[in-house]
Amino acid sequence: PLSARVNRHDSLEIGGCDVTTLVEQFGSPLYILDEETLRTACRQYHDTFKQHYKDESQVLYASKAWNCLAVCAIVASEGLGIDVVSGGELYTALNAGVTPDKIYLHGNNKSRDELVLAIESGCTIVADNWYELKTLVELVTKSSPVRIMLRLTPGIECHTHEYIRTGHLDSKFGFDPSDLDEVFAFVSKQPSLNCVGLHAHIGSQIFERQPHRDLAAVMVQWLRDAAKYNLELKELNVGGGLGIKYTESDDPPSIEEWSKAICEVVQQACAAENLPLPKLLCEPGRSLIATACVTAYSIGSAKVIPDLRTYVTIDGGMSDNPRPITYQSVYRSVVANKMSAALTETVTLAGKHCESGDILIKNAQLPKTEPGDILVVMGTGAYNYSMASNYNRLPRPAAVLVANGEANLILQRENYQDIIRQDCLPERLK
Ligand code: LLP
Numbered sequence: 339p340l341s342a343r344v345n346r347h348d349s350l351e352i353g354g355c356d357v358t359t360l361v362e363q364f365g366s367p368l369y370i371l372d373e374e375t376l377r378t379a380c381r382q383y384h385d386t387f388k389q390h391y392k393d394e395s396q397v398l399y400a401s402k403a404w405n406c407l408a409v410c411a412i413v414a415s416e417g418l419g420i421d422v423v424s425g426g427e428l429y430t431a432l433n434a435g436v437t438p439d440k441i442y443l444h445g446n447n448k449s450r451d452e453l454v455l456a457i458e459s460g461c462t463i464v465a466d467n468w469y470e471l472k473t474l475v476e477l478v479t480k481s482s483p484v485r486i487m488l489r490l491t492p493g494i495e496c497h498t499h500e501y502i503r504t505g506h507l508d509s510k511f512g513f514d515p516s517d518l519d520e521v522f523a524f525v526s527k528q529p530s531l532n533c534v535g536l537h538a539h540i541g542s543q544i545f546e547r548q549p550h551r552d553l554a555a556v557m558v559q560w561l562r563d564a565a566k567y568n569l570e571l572k573e574l575n576v577g578g579g580l581g582i583k584y585t586e587s588d589d590p591p592s593i594e595e596w597s598k599a600i601c602e603v604v605q606q607a608c609a610a611e612n613l614p615l616p617k618l619l620c621e622p623g624r625s626l627i628a629t630a631c632v633t634a635y636s637i638g639s640a641k642v643i644p645d646l647r648t649y650v651t652i653d654g655g656m657s658d659n660p661r662p663i664t665y666q667s668v669y670r671s672v673v674a675n676k677m678s679a680a681l682t683e684t685v686t687l688a689g690k691h692c693e694s695g696d697i698l699i700k701n702a703q704l705p706k707t708e709p710g711d712i713l714v715v716m717g718t719g720a721y722n723y724s725m726a727s728n729y730n731r732l733p734r735p736a737a738v739l740v741a742n743g744e745a746n747l748i749l750q751r752e753n754y755q756d757i758i759r760q761d762c763l764p765e766r767l768k
Pocket of ligand 1: 622
C-alpha cells in the first residue's frame with residue numbers, strides 16, 4: 339500500500355522523495371508520512387460505506403493514532419470526521435479547521451475543562467459513565483442541549499493484546515449493558531442532553547472477522563431497546579479496531595471487506611427488527627495511518643557477541659516507538675541506501691536508551707551495515723509519534739509529509755531548548 343520504490347541510486351523512495359536525501363535534509367530519526375497512502379485509505383473507508391450502506395454514514399479518524407495539525411487537515415479534507423480523546427486532541431482538531439459537527443470527544447475520565455471546551459466548541463460528546471452524565475447536566479447552561487452519544491461495553495471478546503482490548507465486560511470503558519435501562523431512562527428525562535446515538539469499541543489490531551459483526555448486531559438490539567424510552571437514537575458508532583499487516587504472517591481483512599461486513603450486518607439486523615436505518619459511523623485509527631508512515635534512523639554502533647548475537651544500534655528507540663517494549667510488537671525494516679544488497683546478516687536492532695529492553699526488532703534480516711546507513715522501519719504511522727516521549731531527554735523526531743517528490747515539515751524536531759522549556763529552577767537552587 340505504501341507508494342514506495344527503489345530508485346536508480348539503489349535507494350528507497352517514498353512519495354517520490356529519496357529517503358537518504360530526506361535524512362540529510364531533515365536529520366534522523368525522521369517520521370516520513372506518505373500523503374497518498376493516507377488519502378487512499380481514507381477513500382477506501384469513505385467510499386465503501388457510501389457504496390454499501392443505504393443511509394447516511396460517516397467515517398471518523400481515531401486521531402489518537404497520530405494527532406497533529408497536518409494529519410487532521412488531510413483526513414478532514416477527505417470528508418472524514420475526527421474522534422478525539424482529550425482536550426489536547428480536540429484543540430488540535432479545531433485548530434486544524436475540522437468542523438465541530440464532525441468531531442466526537444471520547445474519554446473515560448474527561449475533566450470539567452475538557453467538557454466545557456467540548457460544549458463550547460459544539461462537538462459531540464461520547465458519554466462514558468454516570469459521573470460524566472451528571473457533570474454534563476450540571477455544566478450545560480446554554481439554551482441548546484449538548485449533543486451526546488452513549489458508550490457501552492458490549493462484552494465481546496477478541497483476540498488481541500490484553501492492553502488494547504476494550505470491549506470485554508471487565509473494561510474501564512463505557513456503561514455496562516446491565517445499566518442500559520437506567521441510563522436510557524435518565525437521559526430521556528434530561529432536557530439538557532440531546533442523546534443522538536450509541537457507541538462501542540471492542541479493541542485494536544483485530545484480524546478476526548466475527549467480533550465486529552457480533553458487535554454491530556448487538557448494537558442494533560440496543561437501538562431497539564432505546565425506543566422503549568422514546569429515545570430516538572439516530573446514530574450508531576461501531577468503533578475502530580481493524581488490524582494491519584505488520585509482518586508476513588498477519589492476515590487482517592481489507593478495509594473494504596471490513597466496512598462492507600459492518601454495513602451488511604447493520605442493515606440485516608435493522609430489517610429484522612423493523613427499525614429505520616441509523617446513521618452509521620466507525621472510527622478506525624491504525625488501519626488509516628499505520629502503513630502510510632516509516633521511521634528513518636541512522637545506524638551507529640554495533641556489538642558482536644560471538645556465537646550469540648549482533649546488536650546494531652540506531653539513533654532512536656523506545657522514545658519514538660514505544661510499541662515493541664510495550665506490546666512486544668513486531669516490525670519490518672530495510673536499509674534505505676542498500677535496497678538491493680543481499681540480506682546476509684541476522685541482527686538485533688537496538689535503540690539508544692538506557693534500558694536493555696529497548697529493542698526495536700529482534701532477528702532483523704539485513705544486508706551488511708555500517709555506521710551512517712539509513713535504517714527504515716515500516717508501518718510506524720499509528721501509535722508511534724502519538725505515544726512518543728522524551729525518555730532520557732531525547733528530543734522528539736521531526737516528521738515530514740511527502741507527496742509528488744516534495745517534502746514538507748509537519749512536526750519540527752525538538753531541540754535541547756525544548757527539552758528544558760517547562761523546567762523551573764526555584765531561586766534558592768540557583
Ligand atoms: N475508538 C476508540 C474508542 C478507541 O479506543 C480506539 C483505540 C479506536 C477507536 C481506534 O482503534 P484502531 O482502529 O486504531 O485500532 N496504543 C495501542 C493501541 C491503543 C488503541 C486504543 N483505542 C497500540 O499501539 O497498539
